[in-house]
Each structure stands twice: as C-alpha cells, then as structure tokens.
Amino acid sequence: MTWWKQERHSSRDGIICDGSVRSGKTVSMALGFVLWSMETFQEHRFALCGKTIESLRRNVTALLPQWLEGICTFEEKRSENRLVITIGQRRNHYYLFGGKDEGSYALIQGMTLSGVFFDEVALMPRSFVEQALARCSVEGSKFWFNCNPEGPEHWFYKHWICKAQERNLLYLHFTMADNPALSPAIRKRYERLYAGVFYQRYVQGLWVAATGQIYDMFDPQRHVVETLPELAGERYVSVDYGTQNPTVFLLWQQGTDGRWYCVKEYYWSGRAQMRQKTDGEYADDMDAFLEGTRPRMVIADPSAASFIAQLRQRGYGVQGADNQVLTGIRHVSELLSGDKLRFSSACVHTRREFQAYVWDEDGGGQDRPVKEHDHCMDAVRYFVSTVLTRNQARVRKRPRGI
Ligand SMILES: Nc1ncnc2c1ncn2[C@@H]1O[C@H](COP(=O)(O)OP(=O)(O)O)[C@@H](O)[C@H]1O
Ligand SMILES: [Mg+2]
Secondary structure, three states, X not given: OOHHHOOOOOOOOEEEEEEOOOOOHHHHHHHHHHHHXXXXXXXXXXXXXXXXXXXXXXXXXXOHHHHOOOOOEEEEXXXXXXXXXXXXXXXXXXXXXXXXXXXXXXHHHOOOOOEEEEEOHHHOOHHHHHHHHHOOOOOOOEEEEEEOOOOOOOHHHHHHHOOOOOOOEEEEEEOHHHOOOOOHHHHHHHHHHOOHHHHHHHHOOOOOXXXXXXXXXXXXHHHEEOOOOOEEEEEEEEEEOOOOOOEEEEEEEEEOOOOEEEEEEEEEOHHHHOOOOOHHHHHHHHHHHOOOOOOOEEEEOOOOHHHHHHHHHOOOOEEEOOOOHHHHHHHXXXXXXXXXXXXXXXXXXXXXXXXXXXXXXXXXXXXXXXXXXXXXHHHHHHHHHHHHOOOOOOOOOOOOOO
C-alpha cells in the first residue's frame, strides 16, 4: 500500500503483485493506488482496469468506499464510467475500463493518464494493456499490476514479470499467508478446492505450464463405483456430437449421498464401426438410451445444431452447453478433488478417457487439451459447466448440494 512512499522504492515506475488467489493483492493494491494518486496529483486522470467493467465494479470500485470510509468521498458518474474521488480540496478522476470489453481499447486511446491500475492483468489482451500504458505521459505516473499466474509462456510473465527489474518495477509475490483475514480453516478450504495445474497456479502462485494428464486427481478407486447408491431427483443427459468423430451421451443423476453420478454412457464411433449414423438414428439411440423417458434437460454440444433440432422435435428439452474449455476443466477438477462426482463402472469409455486426456504441450504456451480421447471428457465438462457450477445465469436453479 505504501511502497511508493518508501525511499528505496519511490523512484520505481510501478509495481507488480502476483501470486495465489485470495492473498490480498486486489485490496492492498487498490488502496495503495487511491492513496498514492490522491497524495501526488490534483485534478488528474487515471484508469482503473479489470477484465470487464462488471468484474472491476464487483471486485474493486463497489468496495472502495467501505475500505476508505472516513478518508475519501466517492462519486460515481455511471454513464461515463467515471469515479470522482475527493479528499478535502483534492480531487481526481478515475475512468473504468474492461480490457475484454469491446470499445475499451478505442476509448482509452485518446486519453492522457497519470497512472493505471490493472486488476487481473493476465486476463486482458496485451494490446489493451500496452495501449493504456502508452497513455501515461504525465511526469511521475506509475503502473500498478496484479494477477494470478498462468502458464510460463504468457506474455505478461515473459515481458513484464521476468523483466520487472529492467523495467524499473517493484515485484512482490503474494501467498495466502499474506492475507491476515484468512483463518487457517478457510485457507485449507481454498487449498482443497484446486487440483493439478490449478493448485500450482492459484494456491502455490506459480507460473507453471499445464503438462501431462489433465485430470490427474481422477482416481478409479474413488471415482468409479460398481454399485450405484440410491438416486433421486432430476436427470440430465449431456451430449458430445460427432459425425466422423464419436458421439457420446452421458446420463446424470444425484445420489442421496449428495454426489452426482454418471449413471450410464452411450458411445458410437462412426469411424471405428465403419458406419456413420444420421441425426434420426442418433435420436432413436437417445430414445433407447433413456428407455422412452424424458430427462429434465439434454445439454448438447452447441455446434450440433441439426441434432439439437431433431431432439427438440421429439419433445426433448435441449440446452446448448457452456463451452468455455478451461473454466470447465477447472470446475470438473474441483468436483473430482472434492469427491462430488462419480462414475458407474459401466461407463467404460469415460473411464478410459480420464486416463488418456492430456494437455497439449505443443500448444505454443496456450493451455489446451490434446484434441483426442476427448469426447466423453467434453460431455462431462458440458454437464458440469452448464448444470452444476455457479454464476450460470442461464440455469436459474442450482441443484441441491453443490
Ligand atoms: N490485509 C487485509 N486485512 C483484512 N482483510 C483482507 C486483507 N487483505 C485481503 N483481505 C480480504 O481477503 C479477501 C481476498 O482479498 P483480495 O484482495 O480480493 O485477494 P486477491 O486479489 O489476491 O485474490 C477479500 O475479502 C479481502 O477483503
Ligand atoms: Mg484479486
């Protein structure tokens, strides 16, 4: 918060804080930024940048008045995305930008700024960040960055963190132990939430590449059951659709033990069987798979437009799946490590794919799975992302226990 006042750091051009989630990066940096800008400038302009304006409001500007109560007064000109902060006779202007929001790039282009604060900078496009920095022409302006780690090939890691010294930036690494508000029990809970590469990045705070098995927390002893427990409530089917590639249906229902079970699997590989099926044949197979019953919803591969239409004609409720790959993989990992997701031993292809599904190590620094042995894995992800995980505006009612 006060590095800019300390003699040994005051000549730096900015600060980078990276490290684990919930370690206090955003709070300490946002407070520091406001205090620095208010003490140093009068009637100047600054940029506050988040991944989107929405997330910036939620994580930062909505909370500032509470954090700085009795020190500053805040007035938000919402239609201009401008925040006016006042301390006594001093006043400055803070413009809100979302690095991923259409139009932010163009808006920031014409401004002259005395400082920029980037919350979660690794989630913003490089072009936006560099444009914002180029606007800082005022003497004494500083850059403030924070983020959680991504892969070591990420542009922010390579060009900013590794070059912090030569760019004359102070670099601080945070861990959850730096947040005095986290009790050991809550900290443990966060630690348990993440697994695999997400644990290394979000808990340990390391810029590591995603390599090897994606679901390395998948343990057949734990996640595969010979006998299903008593099941109750709504059933869902998730679908990965292929014409050349395999088509998969997975049937899901919650156990009375609170876990979700993948009860049954359908798998057809046109290539392996040397015969492709039509949408009508696949829909017949779906009828047979469900023995004529209807689930609450079919969650389908969003690209399977003609098959979706076919299912709807037959009276199925169908929803296009949320297809954000990395977020979905993270959610599946979390549920597996929390032992909230289990599979019937009858789901043989799914079981096999869990072992074979790996990160693409030639991905040019991008986190992405090898697009092989991924059909059941996509169907698992579609179900989890669309039905089970939080903040899904499209699914109004979250099933119990998750
Ligand atoms: N120094 C602190 N004292 C009290 N509470 C803190 C402190 N730092 C962070 N917190 C609280 O901990 C939570 C996580 O902090 P945040 O800054 O959002 O973490 P990060 O940006 O590293 O994910 C927030 O609810 C915040 O209010
Ligand atoms: Mg944060």
